[in-house]
Amino acid sequence: xxxxxxxxxxxxxxxxxxxxxxxxxxxxxxxxxxxxxxxxxxxxxxxxxxxxxxxxxxxxxxxxxxxxxxxxxxxxxxxxxxxxxxxxxxxxxxxxxxxxxxxxxxxxxxxxxxxxxxxxxxxxxxxxxxxxxxxxxxxxxxxxxxxxxxxxxxxxxxxxxxxxxxxxxxxxxxxxxxxxxxxxxxxxxxxxxxxxxxxxxxxxxxxxxxxxxxxxxxxxxxxxxxxxxxxxxxxxxxxxxxxxxxxxxxxxxxxxxxxxxxxxxxx
Amino acid sequence: xxxxxxxxxxxxxxxxxxxxxxxxxxxxxxxxxxxxxxxxxxxxxxxxxxxxxxxxxxxxxxxxxxxxxxxxxxxxxxxxxxxxxxxxxxxxxxxxxxxxxxxxxxxxxxxxxxxxxxxxxxxxxxxxxxxxxxxxxxxxxxxxxxxxxxxxxxxxxxxxxxxxxxxxxxxxxxxxxxxxxxxxxxxxxxxxxxxxxxxxxxxxxxxxxxx
Numbered sequence: 475x476x477x478x479x480x481x482x483x484x485x486x487x488x489x490x491x492x493x494x495x496x497x498x499x500x501x502x503x504x505x506x507x508x509x510x511x512x513x514x515x516x517x518x519x520x521x522x523x524x525x526x527x528x529x530x531x532x533x534x535x536x537x538x539x540x541x542x543x544x545x546x547x548x549x550x551x552x553x554x555x556x557x558x559x560x561x562x563x564x565x566x567x568x569x570x571x572x573x574x575x576x577x578x579x580x581x582x583x584x585x586x587x588x589x590x591x592x593x594x595x596x597x598x599x600x601x602x603x604x605x606x607x608x609x610x611x612x613x614x615x616x617x618x619x620x621x622x623x624x625x626x627x628x629x630x631x632x633x634x635x636x637x638x639x640x641x642x643x644x645x646x647x648x649x650x651x652x653x654x655x656x657x658x659x660x661x662x663x664x665x666x667x668x669x670x671x672x673x674x675x676x677x678x679x680x681x682x683x684x685x686x687x688x689x690x691x692x693x694x695x696x697x698x699x700x701x702x703x704x705x706x707x708x709x710x711x712x713x714x715x716x717x718x719x720x721x722x723x724x725x726x727x728x729x730x731x732x733x734x735x736x737x738x739x740x741x
Numbered sequence: 742x743x744x745x746x747x748x749x750x751x752x753x754x755x756x757x758x759x760x761x762x763x764x765x766x767x768x769x770x771x772x773x774x775x776x777x778x779x780x781x782x783x784x785x786x787x788x789x790x791x792x793x794x795x796x797x798x799x800x801x802x803x804x805x806x807x808x809x810x811x812x813x814x815x816x817x818x819x820x821x822x823x824x825x826x827x828x829x830x831x832x833x834x835x836x837x838x839x840x841x842x843x844x845x846x847x848x849x850x851x852x853x854x855x856x857x858x859x860x861x862x863x864x865x866x867x868x869x870x871x872x873x874x875x876x877x878x879x880x881x882x883x884x885x886x887x888x889x890x891x892x893x894x895x896x897x898x899x900x901x902x903x904x905x906x907x908x909x910x911x912x913x914x915x916x917x918x919x920x921x922x923x924x925x926x927x928x929x930x931x932x933x934x935x936x937x938x939x940x941x942x943x944x945x946x947x948x949x950x951x952x
Contacts, residue, residue: 711783
């Protein structure tokens, strides 16, 4: 992969990042299979060049943007973020990317827009996992506009100083570090500004287990397991679990987004 | 001994060979992979998340052994292959794998008996898996010849039908713990249903008292 230049960011954690092998070898990308190792085995089939992102809905400049055009004018930063999966494991990932707000400002958000909808590539001939209806395809996700505009929310195009590996959502993916990992949709082909709350795949599959917001919250258990603690991937056989932090530890930047909301009901 | 049934239709030579094979090597052969598995886990040789890998593999092995045990009777009745002499060993191996699975989960994954108990009570997929294991407890406890003698063959066989709900609970546990409707656990559930149903098919011969 080609090397990327990126500047450091004040939003990065000091925690030791996971290895590239852990980050690419242990992840969920159901388009390539449901095993954590499937993305590393199969995502190489995905054509990521050429790539374009269709930006539409309530924007001033809708259109199909080539990847290079999406990146134009955006300064790349390294963002070393904690990632907390809804399955109660976590990692520290040195993403390279730019703030989603930068792109949204460039395409012009109309005043009536309240949400941002995202869609992953759906190409069954290159994505063996999509040949069976494990979940509805294509994978879709959404954010409220203020969440999308938060400086923590980035579109990542790289990892460890190089272009994003295919298992991690090449060539461009969303990263929302205070939400469970599945909100950070991979291999984005479509971004749509909407007035109404857009559908989100896991929320559609099982609304009791996966809310639209899906903020990391140790106080709100998943119905099938506790969210109070997490396994930091790479700790080995005898590693103790670590306590999960509310908003994955990013509360100082994002807690105010949810003022007045009951997060146990709007989870 | 009421619990062994001479096969009637397999080729005589194969039957002879099988009848000469002792069942006891099944036990050490089944324990070795568990030692190997834990060694791989403890030394970082089994993938990126060793606890999960070991825990899931033990659960899967237990399910395989339970399904193998369920396959003995249909194989004898439909294919004429008599593996009945291995069935007790297969069942006990399944129980052993399940105990290792439970311990790995409680000690290395959930990390604590209080947390494990809370999960058993509150998380349906854990409750279901635990119920399956508990159903197998009296079966393991009565797996020795003296127990069969004391209970009598009929009562013993009736008790050991608990293996049917136990395997179904195990397969349902597998289906429930995955996200979405995944093919692999559903195939195991389907196989369990087929193997149990196969016992109730009419054979054309006299109805078998031994299921």
